[in-house]
Amino acid sequence: MTTATVLEPKMPVCWRQETKPHKFCPGCGHGDVLKALGRAIDELGIQDRVVFGCDIGCSLLSWDFFNCDAIQTHHGRTTPVMTGIKRARPELICIAYMGDGGGYAIGAQHLVNAASRNEKLTVILANNAQYGMTGGQMAPTTLPGMKTETSPYGRDVDATGNPTLGPEMVAAITPASAYVARGTMANIPQLTKMMKKALQNQIDGNGFSFVEALSACPTNWRMNAAKTWEFVEKEMTKYFKVGELKVPAAKQEG
Amino acid sequence: MADKPIQGEKRMFMTGNEVCAYAALAAGADIMYGYPITPQNEIMHYWTRLAPKHNRTFLQTEDEISAGFTTCGGVLSGKRAFTATAGPGNTLMQEPMSMAEMMRIPAVFIIQQRGGPSTATVIYSQQEVTMTCYGANGEGLRIVYSTADHQELYDYTIKSFNTAWKYRFPTFVLGDGYQAKMRESLTIYDPELRGIQMVDTYPLVGLPGKAGADRDPAHLRNTYNTEEELYEVVKELVGAYEKFAPEIVEHKTVECDDAEVVILCHGIVSRAAVEAIRELRAEGVKAGMFRPITLRPFPTEPLRAVVQKAKKLLIVESAEGQFARLVLPSLYGLTTPLETIYKPGQGITSDEIVKKIKAMA
Ligand SMILES: Cc1ncc(C[n+]2csc(CCOP(=O)(O)OP(=O)(O)O)c2C)c(N)n1
Ligand code: SF4
Numbered sequence: 175m176t177t178a179t180v181l182e183p184k185m186p187v188c189w190r191q192e193t194k195p196h197k198f199c200p201g202c203g204h205g206d207v208l209k210a211l212g213r214a215i216d217e218l219g220i221q222d223r224v225v226f227g228c229d230i231g232c233s234l235l236s237w238d239f240f241n242c243d244a245i246q247t248h249h250g251r252t253t254p255v256m257t258g259i260k261r262a263r264p265e266l267i268c269i270a271y272m273g274d275g276g277g278y279a280i281g282a283q284h285l286v287n288a289a290s291r292n293e294k295l296t297v298i299l300a301n302n303a304q305y306g307m308t309g310g311q312m313a314p315t316t317l318p319g320m321k322t323e324t325s326p327y328g329r330d331v332d333a334t335g336n337p338t339l340g341p342e343m344v345a346a347i348t349p350a351s352a353y354v355a356r357g358t359m360a361n362i363p364q365l366t367k368m369m370k371k372a373l374q375n376q377i378d379g380n381g382f383s384f385v386e387a388l389s390a391c392p393t394n395w396r397m398n399a400a401k402t403w404e405f406v407e408k409e410m411t412k413y414f415k416v417g418e419l420k421v422p423a424a425k426q427e428g
Numbered sequence: 429m430a431d432k433p434i435q436g437e438k439r440m441f442m443t444g445n446e447v448c449a450y451a452a453l454a455a456g457a458d459i460m461y462g463y464p465i466t467p468q469n470e471i472m473h474y475w476t477r478l479a480p481k482h483n484r485t486f487l488q489t490e491d492e493i494s495a496g497f498t499t500c501g502g503v504l505s506g507k508r509a510f511t512a513t514a515g516p517g518n519t520l521m522q523e524p525m526s527m528a529e530m531m532r533i534p535a536v537f538i539i540q541q542r543g544g545p546s547t548a549t550v551i552y553s554q555q556e557v558t559m560t561c562y563g564a565n566g567e568g569l570r571i572v573y574s575t576a577d578h579q580e581l582y583d584y585t586i587k588s589f590n591t592a593w594k595y596r597f598p599t600f601v602l603g604d605g606y607q608a609k610m611r612e613s614l615t616i617y618d619p620e621l622r623g624i625q626m627v628d629t630y631p632l633v634g635l636p637g638k639a640g641a642d643r644d645p646a647h648l649r650n651t652y653n654t655e656e657e658l659y660e661v662v663k664e665l666v667g668a669y670e671k672f673a674p675e676i677v678e679h680k681t682v683e684c685d686d687a688e689v690v691i692l693c694h695g696i697v698s699r700a701a702v703e704a705i706r707e708l709r710a711e712g713v714k715a716g717m718f719r720p721i722t723l724r725p726f727p728t729e730p731l732r733a734v735v736q737k738a739k740k741l742l743i744v745e746s747a748e749g750q751f752a753r754l755v756l757p758s759l760y761g762l763t764t765p766l767e768t769i770y771k772p773g774q775g776i777t778s779d780e781i782v783k784k785i786k787a788m789a
Contacts, residue, residue, distance in 0.1 A: 190640060224639040225505075230651065238647040241640025243633035244651040245504060247497065248523055254494040258501020259633065261487050262459055266634045287490035306487065 183386075186212025187400070188221040190241045196265040197235040202387025202401055203406070205231055206359040208239060210387070211269070213362075214369035215235040215242070220267050220377065225259055228283070229272035232306040236271065249366045250281025250406050253288045256295050267376055270297045273304045278338040285384075289344045292352060292381040296372045300338060303410060310394030314338035317413060321395075344384045345419040351381035354420040358388035360407050368418065379424050388414055415427040429642040431481045437587070437617040444607035446576050448512065448538050449474030450616050451585030456626050457536075458507040459485045461498040462594050465517040466550035467605040468664075470542040474513065492517040496524025496537075503535045504648070506631030508589055512538035514605075516547060518556050524597055526564035530650040532665070533632075534592035538585065538601045540608035543773035552605035553639055554695055557693045560602050563723045567662065569669045571599040571676055572724040574694040578614040581607060584721075586619050593627040595672045602723065604746075605773065607697055608769040673725035680719045681734060683709065687716025691736040692731075694720055696775075697744055703778035708785060715785060720754075728758040735759060740788055741766040744781060 189212050198204045203357035215221055224242040228234055229327040230249035231270035242295065256268040277285050277299040288295060304322050311324040312368045315337050321326040347356040353375040357365035366386055388410050392402040434454040442450075448471045452460065460479070462472045476486050489495045495511045502509030513521050518539055528535045541556040543549030562568035571591050573584040585601050592599035619626060632646060639645035652658040680698070683705055684690060691701045698719045709716040718734045720727050735741060743762050745751040748770045759766075769776065770786055 188640075190645065221640075223634075225633045234649070234651050237649040237651070238645075241638075241645050243632060243635060243639060243646040244648065246651055247500075248527060248650075251497045251523070251527075252495065254489065254497035255501040255504070257487070257489075257494075257504075258498030258509070260501075261461075261485065261498065262502040262503040262507040263631075263634050266505065283490050284494055287494070299684040339780060 175218045182328060186216050186232055188212050188215045188240050188242060190238060190342045193238045198232060199393045201390060201392040201402060202232070203298055203302055203359040203377045203391065204236065206362060207298065207365070207387040207389055208236055210357070210362050210365040211298060211369050212240065213366045217370060218377070220373065220374055223265065224269060225256070227256045227268065229276035231273035231276050233273050233276065233300065236249070244263065250276045250279070250284065252276065253281060253284040253295070253297060257288055257293050260293065264294065267373060268295050270295060272285050272297070272299055273306060274299060274301045274303070274313045274315040274338070278340055285344070286347065289348050289352070289382050289384065292349050294376050294379055294381060296376050297331060298372070299384070299386045301340070301386050301390040301414065302389040303393055304391060306391045306394055310391070317409060339414070340384050341419050348382050348420065351422050352420055353380070353383035353422060355416055355418045356386045356416050358406060358411070358416050359387070359425055360392060360403065371421070375422060378410070385412070385427070388416065432453050432618060433478065434616055434618050437615055439613060439706060440616050441611055441613045442578070443470060443609055443611050444578055444581050444603055445470035445540070445609070446474050447581045448585050448601070449478060450511055451582045453478055453482060453484070454616065454619055455586040455589040456508055457484065457510055457589065459502050459509045461489055461495045461502060461509065461511050461785060463489050463492045463617035465492070465514050465519060467542055467608040468512045468514045468538065469773045470608070471520050471538060493523055494728050496521040497527070500524050500528055503533050504632045505634050506629055508629050510538065511537035512540065514540045515542040515544055515556070518559055522559065522564035525570070526566050528598035529564070529566050529569045529650055529665070532596040532597045533598060534771040535598050536588045536592050536601070537598065539603065541602065541604040549773060550605070552746065552775060554604060554697065554746040555750060555772055556602070557747060558753065559729060561754065566686050567666060568724060569597055569665055570596065571597050571722065572602050573600065573721055574602045574723050575607060576696055576698050576719070577761040578607065578612045578768070579696060581648065582614055582616055583752060586624065587613045587702060590627045593629055593674060593677065594690050602695065604696055653694060669725070677725050678721035679727040679730050680721060682717040684716035684734050686714055687737070688739045689716070689788065690734055691715065691717045691742050691744055692780065693717065693744040694723060694751055697746060700778045700781055704781035704785070707778060707782050708778055713785065713789070723754055726754055726758060731755070731758050732762065733762055735762055738764055740764065741787060742769065742781070742788065744769045744776055746771050746774055746776060761773065
């Protein structure tokens with residue numbers, strides 16, 4: 175006689191079961207990005223050393239997401255809070271998690287300066303091309319022509335500039351020991367690898383590590399599942415090229 | 429904890445900023461995060477010279493928002509962390525200070541007031557009283573010591589670390605540009621030698637053991653979803669603050685027992701007041717002084733006791749009524765006549781106070 179196989183949902187072990195299902199909207203990219211992060215934490219076996227910091231924006235909904243100590247702070251200020259912890263307690267693995275508004279608009283000076291100082295931190299930024307929590311306004315990453323609540327006729331790049339290329343900027347200002355990549359929720363295995371490398375870079379005491387993850391906000395995009403995926407895979411990647419931008423020399427693969 | 433850089437007792441002649449750096453060292457501060465602004469710069473300068481010799485650290489951040497938040501991070505990780513700022517830097521730092529209020533982060537902030545509003549002067553004022561006590565969005569759940577001289581800068585900088593960690597509210601040493609920059613003598617000492625035990629620090633995150641297995645994770649937040657939830661949280665914070673307030677409040681009186689005119693002032697202005705009292709008493713005018721040392725919490729009861737006996741009051745401050753706004757609610761219901769000397773951003777001499785009190789007679 176055969177026993178029936180029970181298919182367990184493959185949740186990362188470091189996720190806190192009590193707080194699942196999570197609080198993001200159905201189809202939100204945050205959950206997927208945090209899945210990749212959770213797997214990376216699991217595979218590296220660092221759960222008991224991680225301090226997770228989240229921002230204001232939809233990322234704050236992850237304040238009790240992991241079985242890790244966590245701090246939810248102000249809009250854009252997660253990077254300095256984590257810097258403060260890491261400088262005081264270098265043995266901890268500090269992860270700053272934020273949206274594009276938190277990282278590229280209000281908190282840009284902290285990202286730039288933490289990167290320049292090569293803080294031994296891992297910053298993960300979910301790029302959903304607009305402000306999710308406040309209801310879909312334009313973000314630094316909003317695509318040209320894209321309609322949002324504050325660009326109702328489409329983003330006019332003459333008036334508001336081009337989408338911010340975060341990883342490209344961080345790669346340009348960090349030393350060779352930094353790790354910089356852009357992944358996507360459309361490729362979780364690859365995103366997980368990037369997160370692992372970003373965390374490993376911190377564990378090795380090498381330098382700053384930064385992963386931008388292309389993410390979805392079907393709610394504010396007002397898109398169904400099929401269109402959401404198409405937008406992430408086809409539209410966003412026109413501007414935001416997926417791949418590794420900086421890999422510490424010694425760690426280069428191949 | 430780090431070693432003991434200040435051994436025994438020593439008479440010193442130095443600037444107030446230097447005093448703060450030595451006091452932080454003596455208090456066992458582990459780490460300073462800071463950003464340059466006059467007139468507090470030398471706190472960082474001395475700290476960065478002294479700290480590495482005693483295994484302490486420093487980070488110069490990109491701005492005061494970051495200096496405040498990194499300080500909060502340092503404290504959350506269990507270190508005796510502090511920062512210092514002034515004027516527009518104090519304005520920027522209100523955001524992390526409000527997080528410290530909400531999460532009861534025992535961070536220490538040294539403020540050396542300069543002129544305001546905005547960039548104003550880099551010299552002196554008492555114009556950061558309202559902001560330091562009640563800045564940011566919240567209820568002003570802070571502890572604020574207003575110092576008058578270098579000895580107090582030393583004593584209260586040490587004390588601020590203990591008050592912060594004992595009661596877990598952000599704690600401020602409110603000095604000013606004069607105190608920061610001038611030299612005077614004081615005694616520096618090893619706190620332990622005077623029976624001052626430094627309150628142990630402890631981490632709020634990065635706790636030992638595996639979260640979810642050996643213990644619950646520390647999940648700290650400052651965002652709340654409902655009005656009711658926030659109401660509960662704030663009421664609890666206010667309740668704790670009010671419960672501890674009687675243990676925290678401090679004040680000083682000079683010649684108040686038989687005083688007919690009582691000068692109300694704080695910080696360095698009290699030194700002009702003390703001199704004025706000496707001169708007035710010599711001429712037979714019964715003058716006294718009441719000086720809150722803690723501006724938050726405010727010493728309401730002792731103030732009322734003094735005011736009830738007085739015939740006249742004079743509020744003196746180097747600001748346009750910021751201190752008066754702290755005093756007046758404490759006088760509710762009393763009808764003692766009151767006059768003021770307001771000199772925003774300017775120092776006050778004993779002569780001015782003497783002249784004013786004589787004119788009031
Ligand atoms: C100082 C400050 N300004 C504005 C806000 C309001 N606010 C909250 S979330 C948010 C946008 C968040 O967008 P993003 O960082 O892209 O994250 P997402 O919600 O898209 O994940 C804003 C502007 C705030 N909380 N604090
Ligand atoms: S609003 Fe958008 S970003 Fe926020 S939880 Fe919903 S789908 Fe996700």
